Amino acid sequence: MPIIRCDSRVKRLTQPGNYSGALDDNLTLAESGTMVQKMIDNLEALLPEPLLFTYQCGKVSSCYHVGFKIFVQDLKVRLQLPNQKLIMEEMLGLVGSTDTPTQATPKIDVSSGEHTNFPGSWQHRQDHAELRMKSVRKIRKERN
Amino acid sequence: MKNRKQLLGFFPLHLELQKRCVPLQIKNDSAACAKSQHTHDDILSAFVNWAVEPSRSISCEHDVQVSEHSSFGGGLSTATLLWLRSIKCPCEDVNQGPLGFASGSSWLELGLSWSGLCANHSL
Numbered sequence: 573m574p575i576i577r578c579d580s581r582v583k584r585l586t587q588p589g590n591y592s593g594a595l596d597d598n599l600t601l602a603e604s605g606t607m608v609q610k611m612i613d614n615l616e617a618l619l620p621e622p623l624l625f626t627y628q629c630g631k632v633s634s635c636y637h638v639g640f641k642i643f644v645q646d647l648k649v650r651l652q653l654p655n656q657k658l659i660m661e662e663m664l665g666l667v668g669s670t671d672t673p674t675q676a677t678p679k680i681d682v683s684s685g686e687h688t689n690f691p692g693s694w695q696h697r698q699d700h701a702e703l704r705m706k707s708v709r710k711i712r713k714e715r716n
Numbered sequence: 717m718k719n720r721k722q723l724l725g726f727f728p729l730h731l732e733l734q735k736r737c738v739p740l741q742i743k744n745d746s747a748a749c750a751k752s753q754h755t756h757d758d759i760l761s762a763f764v765n766w767a768v769e770p771s772r773s774i775s776c777e778h779d780v781q782v783s784e785h786s787s788f789g790g791g792l793s794t795a796t797l798l799w800l801r802s803i804k805c806p807c808e809d810v811n812q813g814p815l816g817f818a819s820g821s822s823w824l825e826l827g828l829s830w831s832g833l834c835a836n837h838s839l
Contacts, residue, residue, distance in 0.1 A: 573827065573830065573831050574788060574792055585787070585788065585789075587792075601824050601827065601828070602824065603827075604824065604827030604828065604830075604831060605822065605823030605824040605825075605826060605827040606823070606827075607827065608796075608823065608826050608827045608830045609823050609826075610788075611786075611788050611792065611793065611796045611830075612796065612800070614786050614787050614788060614793070615782075615783065615786060615793055615796060615797060615800075618782045618783070618785055618786060619779075619782055621775075621777075623774065623800070624774065624800075625772070625774075625805050626809075627805075627809050628809055628811075630820075632811075632818075632819060632820025632821065632822060633817065633818065633819050633820065634763075634813070634819040634820050634821060634822045634825060635822050635824060635825075637759055637763070637817055637819055638759070638760075638763070639756075644822045644823070644824065646820055646821060646822040646823055647820055647821045647822075648809075648811045648818075648820045649805070649806050649809060649810065649811055649812075649820065649821065650766060650768070650806070650811070650812065650813035650814070650819055650820060650821055651768065651803050651804065651805055651806070651821045652766055652767055652768040652771065652803065652804035652805075653803055653821070653825060653826065653829040654799065654802045654803070654829050654832065654833060655828070655829050655832030655833065656763065656764050656765070656766060656829075657764045658828065658829075658832040659763075659825050659828045659829055659832065660760050660763050660764050662828050663824070663825070663828070664760070674824065678827075678828060678831060680828070680831045680832065690788075690789055694787070697787040697788075697789075698787045700785065700787070701785055701786055701787040703785075704782070704785035
C-alpha cells in the first residue's frame with residue numbers, strides 16, 4: 573500500500589515492500605483504508621465520466637461482525653471484493669493480536685519485497701494531477 | 717446562582733444526547749442479536765464466500781491513460797482501476813450482507829483487498 577511520509581520535512585509517496593517495511597513505516601490498517609480511498613478519489617477526479625456507482629454511506633457493522641468493537645462510517649452495501657479470504661484472515665489476525673486492530677499493521681507480504689520511493693514530492697505530484705483535473709472539470713461543465 | 721445557570725444549560729444538552737443515543741443503542745443491540753445466532757466459523761465462512769447476485773461491475777470503458785496523470789503514478793492507478801473493475805457491486809442500493817447481516821463494506825476491507833492484489837501481482 574502506498575503511503576505518504578515526511579522525508580526532510582517534505583512529504584513523499586512511498587511504498588513498503590514487505591511486512592517488515594510496513595512496520596518500519598508504521599503503516600496501519602486504518603491508513604490502508606484511507607489510502608485506497610485517496611487513490612479512488614484521485615482517479616475519479618481525473619475522469620470526465622462517473623467512475624463508481626452511487627450508494628448510501630453511513631455506520632456499518634462489517635468490522636463488528638468479525639470481532640472489532642467498532643462500527644465504522646462506510647458504504648452501506650456489501651460488495652463482493654477480490655481476496656475475501658485474505659481480508660478475513662488479516663482482520664481476524666489483527667483482532668487477536670491487539671486491542672486496537674485498526675492501528676495495527678496488516679501482515680501482507682508483496683512478492684517483489686522492494687521498498688519503492690516515488691520521485692518528486694507529494695505536493696509536486698498533486699500539482700501535476702491538478703492540471704489534468706482542471707481540464708476534466710471544464711469537460712464536465714461543458715457536458716452539463 | 718451560577719450553578720443553577722450551569723444546570724439549566726446542561727439539562728437540554730442531556731435530553732438531546734439521550735435522543736441521539738437511543739437509535740445507536742437499538743442499532744448495536746440488533747447487530748449483537750443477529751451475531752449471537754451464528755458461530756464465529758459460520759460468520760467467517762459466510763463473509764469469505766459472499767457473492768453478489770445479480771451484480772454489476774465498474775465500466776471497462778474508462779481510459780487507462782488518465783492514470784498517468786494521477787498523483788499516485790501510472791502503475792498504482794492502473795492497478796487501482798483494474799482492481800475496481802474486479803469488484804462486484806449490487807444492482808440496487810440495498811444493504812444485504814452475509815447471513816442476513818446488514819454489514820456494509822468498510823474502507824478497511826477495501827484497503828486489505830487492494831493490498832492483496834499487490835501481493836498477488838507484485839506491483
